[in-house]
Amino acid sequence: MTAPETENLSVRRVPGRRSEWRTQAPVVAVVALGGAVGALARYALALALPTPAGGFPWATFWTNVSGCAAMGVLMVLVTEVWAAHRLLRPFLGTGVLGGFTTFSAYAVDIRDLVGAGHPGPGLAYLAATPCAALAAVWLASAATRRVLIRRQR
Numbered sequence: 001m002t003a004p005e006t007e008n009l010s011v012r013r014v015p016g017r018r019s020e021w022r023t024q025a026p027v028v029a030v031v032a033l034g035g036a037v038g039a040l041a042r043y044a045l046a047l048a049l050p051t052p053a054g055g056f057p058w059a060t061f062w063t064n065v066s067g068c069a070a071m072g073v074l075m076v077l078v079t080e081v082w083a084a085h086r087l088l089r090p091f092l093g094t095g096v097l098g099g100f101t102t103f104s105a106y107a108v109d110i111r112d113l114v115g116a117g118h119p120g121p122g123l124a125y126l127a128a129t130p131c132a133a134l135a136a137v138w139l140a141s142a143a144t145r146r147v148l149i150r151r152q153r
Contacts, residue, residue: 030087034095038067042100054118057109060102061129067101068133072140081148 042063049059074092078084106129113122 026087027090030091031095031098034091035099038096038099038101041096042102051109054113054116054121056121056125057105057113060105060109061125061132064101064103064106064129065132065136067097069136069140070100071097072137073144076141076144076148080145 045063046059049062051057051059071093074089074097078089078093082088106125110122110126113119113125
């Protein structure tokens, strides 16, 4: 190109990924940090409640149920009570509670129970975990709302 041709070219700044990354990097960081915290807590609970061969996997069950209850409390607090910082939900919800709960281990536990010749406990676990987890979210949310209403009176 000659000099006169280059004078007519304008450089248009296209929104790049760099600006997107700058806004998302803190979210990724807090999710990773929270996930590590949650996974360590889950591991500690698994050590505290070891599952005997062929036994009901209580550690995984209570991990999932308590994590779901905590999620119910958290969601009420951050959606109805606090004007939460934008990184709080990703840190606590996706990170800590996502790292703490373990529905993949739930699936493996069912496979192991049924594969080891214990279909009764395996099927009971298959049904009990999602029912208890959903009930925990609902009950914890309702209880949190009720406590908050009483505190406002």
